[in-house]
Amino acid sequence: ILNVEQSPQSLHVQEGDSTNFTCSFPSSNFYALHWYRWETAKSPEALFVMTLNGDEKKKGRISATLNTKEGYSYLYIKGSQPEDSATYLCAPRREAGKSTFGDGTTLTVKP
Amino acid sequence: DAGVIQSPRHEVTEMGQEVTLRCKPISGHNSLFWYRQTMMRGLELLIYFNNNVPIDDSGMPEDRFSAKMPNASFSTLKIQPSEPRDSAVYFCASSSPGNQPQHFGDGTRLSIL
Numbered sequence: 245i246l247n248v249e250q251s252p253q254s255l256h257v258q259e260g261d262s263t264n265f266t267c268s269f270p271s272s273n274f275y276a277l278h279w280y281r282w283e284t285a286k287s288p289e290a291l292f293v294m295t296l297n298g299d300e301k302k303k304g305r306i307s308a309t310l311n312t313k314e315g316y317s318y319l320y321i322k323g324s325q326p327e328d329s330a331t332y333l334c335a336p337r338r339e340a341g342k343s344t345f346g347d348g349t350t351l352t353v354k355p
Numbered sequence: 356d357a358g359v360i361q362s363p364r365h366e367v368t369e370m371g372q373e374v375t376l377r378c379k380p381i382s383g384h385n386s387l388f389w390y391r392q393t394m395m396r397g398l399e400l401l402i403y404f405n406n407n408v409p410i411d412d413s414g415m416p417e418d419r420f421s422a423k424m425p426n427a428s429f430s431t432l433k434i435q436p437s438e439p440r441d442s443a444v445y446f447c448a449s450s451s452p453g454n455q456p457q458h459f460g461d462g463t464r465l466s467i468l
Binding site: 275276278280286287288289290293295333335337342343344345347348 | 388397398400403410411446448454455456457458459460461462
């Protein structure tokens with residue numbers, strides 16, 4: 245089982261603020277990392293698939309970067325909106341192994 | 356394109372009863388996962404299958420829990436006998452080969468009285 249740490253645990257921002265979260269994981273035998281968005285009373289949905297060191301992915305106002313050598317990934321949200329309120333999960337995976345989910349960062353965006 | 360289908364959506368039953376949760380993965384996906392969501396432990400992996408074979412069941416809480424995948428399009432998670440502490444939302448997810456992410460069903464909200 246991988247030791248996956250996400251920080252902060254929770255975050256409250258005002259509409260329009262930009263924010264970022266961190267996912268830390270062991271860098272050895274890295275295979276892939278997935279970011280998921282999990283809205284209350286729904287199920288997690290995949291945001292990004294990241295595989296290569298230096299990967300940068302973007303979807304609208306949300307972007308992510310990956311550093312496999314030092315074992316971290318950042319998720320950025322530019323100009324947060326109330327609809328961005330959710331828990332954001334990262335799930336790194338080692339070769340031939342299952343993904344391990346972090347506990348998530350819960351974002352609340354106040355109008 | 357149908358996603359992962361779980362049934363029932365909600366289940367309320369009395370302690371001691373047998374509970375069976377069902378999952379139909381996305382066609383073509385070869386990995387299937389069962390998770391439990393609780394307030395204390397977040398999203399907890401119970402068991403996962405690869406090509407219908409259980410690979411890791413280390414997350415199954417105890418012998419009261421069992422899971423099967425008789426074919427590529429169906430899996431069950433069974434709790435017998437059920438206890439109030441089993442109350443949680445149970446998610447099923449599937450993924451295709453390679454580095455693809457998991458696709459989650461809508462979950463089954465289980466309440467044991």
